[in-house]
Amino acid sequence: QEDVFKKLISHAKEYGFIFPSSEIYDGLSAIYDYGQNGAELKNNIKQYWWKAMVQMNENIVGIDSAIFMHPTIWKASGHVDAFNDPLIDNKDSKKRFRADVLLEDYCAKLEEKAQKEIDKAAKRFGEAFNKNEFETTNGRVLEYREKQKSILSRMAKSLEAEDLADVKALIEELEIADPDTGSKNWTEVRQFNLMFGTKLGASADSATDLYLRPETAQGIFVNFLNVQKTSRHKLPFGIAQIGKAFRNEIVARQFIFRMREFEQMEMQFFVPPGTELGFYEEWKQKRFNWHLALGLGEENYKFHDHEKLAHYANAAADIEFKFPFGFKELEGIHSRTDFDLKAHEHHSGRKLQYFDAERNENYVPYVVETSVGLDRLFLAIFSNALKDEVLEDGSERTVLSLPPALAPVKAAILPLMKKDGLGEYGEKIFNDLKFDFNMIYEDKDSIGKRYRRQDAIGTPFCITIDHDTLTDHTVTLRDRDTMQQERVAVADLRRIIDEKTNF
């Protein structure tokens, strides 16, 4: 399995799908760049999602909200509270400063300790992506952080009371608190310290602290009324969005499965209170079917219903996919109640209500959310498609059997040779079809080599131009999966490619 995963990572690099970010500077941890083929595949996945969610549902519209948002949004969402509250409530700036310094100091130590734990585990188990060990390690680190947090909040109180003896005792306690249990408590624990901070404004004194958004959902919540009023949609209706999110993940070592900069495709569906669980079931099923329609095999998916719910949810499930390292979360479907909109009402002082003409009342809508990681979906599709095959003649080939609609390149135009006018004929076909399909033209190397290269990037069709083409205007069309070749008229190419590769 590890070998399979290693091969996948090197294939992704060798064929221009995914590069480690800043590679010439030895890379940046858990950050990746998409290359020429990766960007095409990713765009096609986005389009496939967008069409299914926005274009095909007359009651869903799409937006594109900014990554930077008002800092209070992360208080309302609950992302900053747990860690910072004891300090924010402390009105004496001098004490606050001291608490801040202590906090920073201990956070740094904590990071160091967490890293050591992780390194130890990695060493013991040889490879970094051994899932069980990492989850356990992560769980232990998070538990440790939880302990630290409680001590720090007590410390802030002692500082306020100027009880320095107590602070000292707490520092000692902080030193000896150690993770020994393996219990996991994701949602609650991971929220507060995973956000990246930055500054808005030029001068240091007046600059405002901002966060890079850890989820795209809040951009939808704060725009709920803007969209509802301008689109004039009645409930139930949805808002969809594709965009970057950032999380300073503690353990981010499973290639693009868990990144620090990633993309989410989310849809928040606003419904009347009391109807949310029906819509929750409906969206669970719809999203599951959407995944199945990709054709990666029903046996590779399963639901995982959550028993332990985040503070904002009254029902939640994951759609899990069988990655090379086992079944793991691909998409989350959450019934988020009116938690977010109510919290924003409270923090902004603005009403976020909807007038329901049928019920003749104003209320804060409930929300059912579907949230899928674009990069995770990319990994699911890519890992499922990559295959080594032994052919009838005993030779081997590596083929990327991507769903044709998602393939980065739809057809490769391959004149047997450039001379004798074959090259020009190929260019003519290329120019004729390029408005409709992303294609490649190649006239170098043996035809066998060129076929293999196209197999490796998942191109569904190879179109070969030979001397007969010049007179009978037919070409050889090779199918990526069956490798069968047939003679077809140049005039039919557009229709044939379109039939196979449209959504």
Ligand code: ATP
């Ligand atoms: P996990 O438990 O795997 O960290 P999560 O429950 O925190 O995920 P959500 O906050 O529900 O995830 O985000 C929705 C989706 O966003 C996830 O299902 C996943 O596909 C994707 N996602 C979340 N974190 C990351 C990440 N660090 N890198 C890539 N994709 C991510």
